[in-house]
Amino acid sequence: MLSTETIYFVIFSSGLAVGFGHCIGMCGPIVASLSLNLKGRSVLAPHLLYNVGRITTYGLLGGIMGATGSFTSVTAGIASLQKGVMVFTGILIIIMGLAMAGWIPLGSIFGDYYNPGGLLSRTFGKLSKTRSTATYYPLGMLLGxxxxxxxxxxxxxxxRAGMEAPSSLRGSLIGSGLMLSFGLGTVPSLLLVAKLADLGWLKRRDIIYKVSSVIMVILGVYFMVKGIRY
Amino acid sequence: MKLNLKVKLFVAILCLITFAICTTASSTESKPVRIDCDVHAGPCSANISGAKVSLEIEPKPVEAMKDLIFTVTFVGEKPVTNPYIDLGMPGMNMGRNRVILKPAGESLYRGEGVIVRCPSGRRTWKATLTVPEMGVAEFVFDVVY
Structure with missing residues (x-):
């Protein structure tokens, strides 16, 4: 039987290993799409918020698992919701792809702010930018x-930790803590993908954006099909 | 059309990432894994240092995302310490999923676990039975989604 501290470390390490060995392949395209959609803006703040949102969801799910002590009943309860999120993600990636290339008149989703001249316009522009960055937190929660x-x-x-805990509250806290540790372990790999997909340093981005848009649309369709079949 | 150095560098990074993803995440698809066990039909057998071990997973058919009972039976040499099973996918890191086995009779060990579902659609899983001081045995099988 592992001590509580050891379990936290083991699950954090597992998150770290899984991040580089699994998430880059499976979730990397979503993260890359979000980076590309920022169109040269700094990726750090939006992606940190995205990851905090994702980890928040993991923590909440871990809390529920720890409180109930039952994995299968909880996952059966949220299965249709997860299926819906997968389809939604596909639609979102398609819209982001089309908007990024300017093929639909929505501007850049989550990065839609203009470059204003006057003081009032500049202030509004900054507010708009902050708001669009903030949307990465609920988005992260949903995609979690x-x-x-x-x-x-x-x-x-x-x-399992919940099953062995002396009370539901204690189980919930341990379960939540474990999932937070796991989520933290997955952050470095996804931030790396976000940074690699960032084109802010690239001068001639138009061609890359067009090619990326097509890839994103294909990827979105793939996610939708997987979601419907899931 | 003449591409500048940064565009070339970006394309090179993109190719490198694509190559890494293709060779790690999809390694199972490029190299087919031999399924050596039909867990839906009955117990699967293997040898570990002179002992014959069999693995039974119930209920059948063996479904992902369901509570499962793993039973390991030894014929011949018996383990000194309790064995355990690590569940994973061949060629894909799915995190640490260990089934702790406890004595449930003469040469019989039992534990509870769950085989999770992979959204990629892959169904092939591997149960690695570790018997301390004796060795390991691997069972590769398909599950039902």
Missing amino acids: LLPCGPVYTALIAAA
Whole structure:
């Protein structure tokens, strides 16, 4: 039987390993799409918020798992929601792709702010920019619900910890803590993907944006099909 | 059209990432894994240092995202310490999913676990049975979604 501190470390390490060995391949395209959609703006703040949102959802799910001590009943309860999130993600990536290339008149989703001249306009521009950055937190929370094998595995550990806890409250706290540790472990890999997909340093971006838009539309359709079949 | 150095560098990074993803995440698809066990039909057998071990997973059919009972039976040499099973996907890191086995009779060990579902659609899983001081045995099988 591992001590509580050891379990936190083991699950954090698991998150770190899974991040580079799994998430880059499975979730990397979503993160890259979000980076590309920023169109040269700094990726750090939006992606940190996205990750905090994702980890918030993991923490909440871990809390529920720890309180109930049952992995299968909780996942069965949220299965249709996860399916919906997967389809939504596909639609979102398609819209982002089309908007990024200017093929639909929506501007850049989440990065839609103009370059104003006057003081009032500049202030509004900054507010708009802040608001669009802030949307990455709820987006991260929502996408934290995406079905994912390693997240399920970590949730099993949270449910087991809940089963062995002396009370539901204690189980909930441990489960939540475990999932927060797991989520933190996955952050470095996804931030790396976000940074690599950032084109802020690139002068001739138009061609890349057009090519990326097509890839994003294909990727979005792939997610939708997977979501419908899931 | 003449591309500048940064565009070339970006394309090179993109190719590198694509290559890394293709060779790690999809390694199972490029190299087919041999399924050596039909867990839906009955127990699967293997040998560990002179002992014959069998793995039974119930209920059947073996479904992902369901509570499962893992039973390991030894014929011949018996383990000194309790064995355990690590569940994973061949060629894909799915995190640490360990089934702790406890004695449930003469040469019999049992534990509870869950095989999770992968959104990629892959169904092939691997149960690695570790018997301390004796060795390991691997069982590769498909699950039902």
